[in-house]
Amino acid sequence: MNIPEIRKICCIGAGYVGGPTMAVMAQKCPHIRVVVVDVNEHKIAQWNDTNLDNLPVYEPGLKEVVKEARGRNLFFSTDMDAEIDNADMVFISVNTPTKTYGKGKGMAADLKYVELSARKIAEVATSDKIVVEKSTIPIRTAQAVRKILSNTGNGVNFQILSNPEFLAEGTAVNDLYNPDRVLIGGEESEDGKKAMEALASVYNNWIPKERILQTNIWSSELSKLVANAFLAQRISSINAISALCEKTEADVDEVAKAIGMDTRIGAKFLRSSVGFGGSCFQKDILNLVYISRFYGLDEVAYYWEGVLDINDYQKNRFADSIIIKLNNTLSDKKIAFLGWAFKKDTNDSRESAAIYVADRLMEDKGTIAVYDPKVSEKRMHDDINYLNTRDKEENDKLLQYYPDPYEAMKDAYAIAVLTEWDEFLDYDWQKVYDNMIKPAYIFDGRNILNHDKLRKIGFNVQGIGKKNK
Numbered sequence: 317m318n319i320p321e322i323r324k325i326c327c328i329g330a331g332y333v334g335g336p337t338m339a340v341m342a343q344k345c346p347h348i349r350v351v352v353v354d355v356n357e358h359k360i361a362q363w364n365d366t367n368l369d370n371l372p373v374y375e376p377g378l379k380e381v382v383k384e385a386r387g388r389n390l391f392f393s394t395d396m397d398a399e400i401d402n403a404d405m406v407f408i409s410v411n412t413p414t415k416t417y418g419k420g421k422g423m424a425a426d427l428k429y430v431e432l433s434a435r436k437i438a439e440v441a442t443s444d445k446i447v448v449e450k451s452t453i454p455i456r457t458a459q460a461v462r463k464i465l466s467n468t469g470n471g472v473n474f475q476i477l478s479n480p481e482f483l484a485e486g487t488a489v490n491d492l493y494n495p496d497r498v499l500i501g502g503e504e505s506e507d508g509k510k511a512m513e514a515l516a517s518v519y520n521n522w523i524p525k526e527r528i529l530q531t532n533i534w535s536s537e538l539s540k541l542v543a544n545a546f547l548a549q550r551i552s553s554i555n556a557i558s559a560l561c562e563k564t565e566a567d568v569d570e571v572a573k574a575i576g577m578d579t580r581i582g583a584k585f586l587r588s589s590v591g592f593g594g595s596c597f598q599k600d601i602l603n604l605v606y607i608s609r610f611y612g613l614d615e616v617a618y619y620w621e622g623v624l625d626i627n628d629y630q631k632n633r634f635a636d637s638i639i640i641k642l643n644n645t646l647s648d649k650k651i652a653f654l655g656w657a658f659k660k661d662t663n664d665s666r667e668s669a670a671i672y673v674a675d676r677l678m679e680d681k682g683t684i685a686v687y688d689p690k691v692s693e694k695r696m697h698d699d700i701n702y703l704n705t706r707d708k709e710e711n712d713k714l715l716q717y718y719p720d721p722y723e724a725m726k727d728a729y730a731i732a733v734l735t736e737w738d739e740f741l742d743y744d745w746q747k748v749y750d751n752m753i754k755p756a757y758i759f760d761g762r763n764i765l766n767h768d769k770l771r772k773i774g775f776n777v778q779g780i781g782k783k784n785k
């Protein structure tokens with residue numbers, strides 16, 4: 317197969333991964349033409365919007381990157397056929413959600429969009445290409461992609477690489493500038509090695525060689541699922557301990573600090589909270605569980621399932637503590653939510669703990685008044701309607717969007733902190749207190765506020781894994 321120096325890249329999928337990843341790649345490789353394509357015309361129009369505040373993805377530093385590279389060597393387009401065919405290297409960065417139908421429903425990854433992308437490449441390619449799996453996919457997906465691409469009968473050759481993305485939303489630009497490692501998996505053949513080298517040389521424009529790791533393709537595919545499972549497992553581990561802390565007067569932050577100083581354990585990902593969210597952790601663990609079962613490894617499946625069980629337990633525990641404190645009745649009571657995004661510094665709310673906590677409180681007829689600095693009203697309503705717990709009219713009545721945090725908290729019986737946005741620390745909490753129904757409760761699902769100060773004002777404060785004073 318002819319493997320040229322990479323000059324033209326096309327990425328299928330202009331989402332939270334495809335958009336920022338390609339923007340940084342274009343910024344760092346001005347000699348490479350990078351085109352991001354998507355079937356969603358509206359999204360492509362947003363990426364092309366002259367007002368950079370309208371980009372579909374919010375990430376600190378992203379608009380500056382787009383501003384520099386867009387129109388120079390970074391393009392967003394809906395002309396998929398031409399751009400795919402024109403490229404030396406095609407990234408597949410489409411969504412791989414949990415299946416909602418058929419075999420593997422609720423567990424397995426839905427590879428429909430990956431397959432459609434592979435079929436599109438097979439259909440339109442007239443020259444040899446390196447195809448890179450950037451999406452998170454189950455181990456051995458490359459085999460399925462290869463099957464599609466090697467049966468075109470049109471004489472075009474493909475090399476398939478796995479190059480999972482490890483960026484974290486909220487710090488994506490920084491993570492892309494300075495990744496802990498870049499992982500590239502490929503075939504062990506001569507052409508496979510050349511293809512891996514070609515991709516490594518693209519990254520090597522800004523990432524030192526020693527951080528570019530090359531493995532066999534299956535190790536690379538599996539490593540992404542395993543990395544997310546390990547990260548989520550740490551959160552569930554500390555969250556499990558938070559429940560024990562609440563019963564025993566230990567303080568979860570003190571415990572986390574004490575164990576995190578052990579270099580064998582390390583301090584990162586030990587913050588207790590209302591539970592993890594995001595589009596990846598849950599779906600990737602479900603996928604790992606499904607694959608383990610598929611191979612008859614039931615004990616392995618149970619082990620990882622426990623991580624998700626604790627996460628659900630944590631969200632439910634948090635919601636229930638609000639219901640109990642408010643005398644087991646939320647009817648006609650306003651509960652203010654600070655935050656809807658699954659973490660700070662992103663407008664992404666997929667699988668956010670806020671959705672599930674709100675849903676449980678709405679079951680008790682609570683009125684949820686939400687303020688989030690970046691998540692739109694439409695998105696909040698889409699999130700809650702997606703659960704199908706009650707009809708849309710009821711959801712519209714019970715879930716209310718507030719563009720102003722003070723208005724959201726005015727006349728509320730309780731405040732629940734669901735996202736760790738920095739701005740929450742600087743609110744005029746005396747003013748908030750004065751405008752609330754008494755006793756005024758704060759349920760700090762992120763342990764970010766100054767609890768002692770709030771108690772002095774008069775709030776009744778409940779943190780996660782804290783003694784409830």
Ligand SMILES: NC(=O)c1ccc[n+]([C@@H]2O[C@H](COP(=O)([O-])OP(=O)(O)OC[C@H]3O[C@@H](n4cnc5c(N)ncnc54)[C@H](O)[C@@H]3O)[C@@H](O)[C@H]2O)c1
Binds near residue numbers: 334409
């Ligand atoms: N979001 C993260 O933090 C993150 C991090 C690492 C890896 N991942 C993985 O990366 C992949 C993409 O995630 P995301 O968050 O960017 O998803 P996303 O939903 O934000 O974006 C996916 C995009 O792909 C487009 N698309 C779907 N099918 C298409 C097709 N056939 N042709 C063209 N475009 C198509 C969609 O319209 C959408 O814009 C997933 O596999 C995910 O697990 C995500």
